[in-house]
Amino acid sequence: MSDKPKPSRSLAGIAGIVAVATLISKLFGFVREVAVATAFGVGPVVIANTYAYVLPGFLLILLGGINGPFHSALVSVLAKRDKSEAAPLVETVTTIVSGILLLVTIILILFAGTFIDIQAPGLDPTTRSLAIQQLQIMAPLALFAGLIGIGFGTLNASDQYWLPSVSPLFSSLAVILGLGGLALVLGENINAPQYAQLGGIVLAGGILAGGIWQWLVQQIAQWRSGMGNLRLRFNWRIPGLKDVMKVMAPATFSSGMLQINVYTDLYFASFIPMAAAAMRYGNLIVLTPLGIISNTILVPLLPVFSRLTAPENWPELKIRIRQGLLLSALTMLPLTSIFVSLSVPIVKAIYQRGAFNQEASNVVAPVLMAYGFGMFFYLARDVLVRVFYALGDGETPFRISIINIVLNGVLDWLLVTPFKTPGLIFATISVNIISMVVFLWILHRRLHGLPLGEWSLSLLMLTGISAIAGFSSWGVSSGWDKWIGSGNFLLLILQVSLSALVAFGIFALLVTRLKLPEVDILVSRLRQKFGKRGSS
Structure with a gap:
């Protein structure tokens, strides 16, 4: 925005802020899920919550998440406009979004049973009843999801990155406090069948309270920054509204179509015992580092993409796209191994x-392994989608997402029988791979050529190095099991830590020999994060 009182932070500075804040919020999320697992295991309360959370949770992650369509649309538009224009525009967007999502909330409450039956026809009656009740409790998250997403975009556009990135911890903290109170009351009986309904109410209520808490914290910061108040504004002709909606509407539908793939996976999972809970726990382990790293890469790159959309800036845009893809590989592939x-x-x-x-x-372990294979493709696809958003094109990702729905359903049907639950994850990974290839091909034509051969060779070499690191890590872990064992928690932690350290060490050693410029960028960011924080 053109009239900021202070200079914009460097990409490395923004990345450092986002990384630290996201790390804190992700750690709280991690503790939350460990608390859920300890309390309820893979029993009916967790399975019911997994299905009940699909709709409100997808809205919270999609619309309210950093790098979501609301965030992307507002950043891409507000970054190009004066700060004086921000508040009326944000208030108008908030009015429109609130009206739509309030209606969605009412629909979720009234038709909760229908939504659960569509998502999970294989649930037993007890779990179904728990899922319906929890969905009705969490339905208002639909409204707060949009408000949180608007807050993310507005605060980032005003050069505030710490609070938006750290605010999800309030959601996790509410759940942790709720489960802690329940454990104090029920003790070891917390997972007893007769208390399943109470457990579900506390879990769902904690999630809703956490979403409201997160929004309130963001809203206070938004008021103080002069970026809009809680005011109804119906000025449909305000400058910039059309630009926001041009990106927001198709991007929301596009991401929503992507979430239908999640529904499809859970539909098939409802017929497999404990599958939904296994996918929840495995996905959390992967999303913890993935969320931290994706925010570190995507948040600072999106405004840069937006400023390089003019044809004369395309050479620099191509360099930035390569950076996004190679940084994704350098961070995701060692985690995959x-x-x-x-x-x-x-x-x-x-x-x-x-x-x-x-x-x-x-x-859960085979499900985690399957999720691990798809980490790079998930993040690389997101990098390319942000390029389209920066170009003001939300329609292309939307159209591809529609095709992916059909493709994901077919692959789920083909893979669920031979591979069970991991087959559902492999289906999603396949869809992400195809999407990434299609996006690259379209950008190759639109930007008058991308060095795809050079990029592919670099990615292939990094994949091979990741495989070597993975085999080495597995060898160390197997040797530990054979000679030392993992009979207690301390030995288990030492086994994982040593084996992971071997994987990271081998990956780093071999990668440095490739002399990729992105390696220097990554090393520089790590030094600034763990040494002196760089800022311009």
């Missing part, structure tokens, strides 16, 4: 306590 090679000890170390027993670990 670790999650694939160490899935069993990782799950045991994180979850196996309380109601989460050895049987639950055996169910």
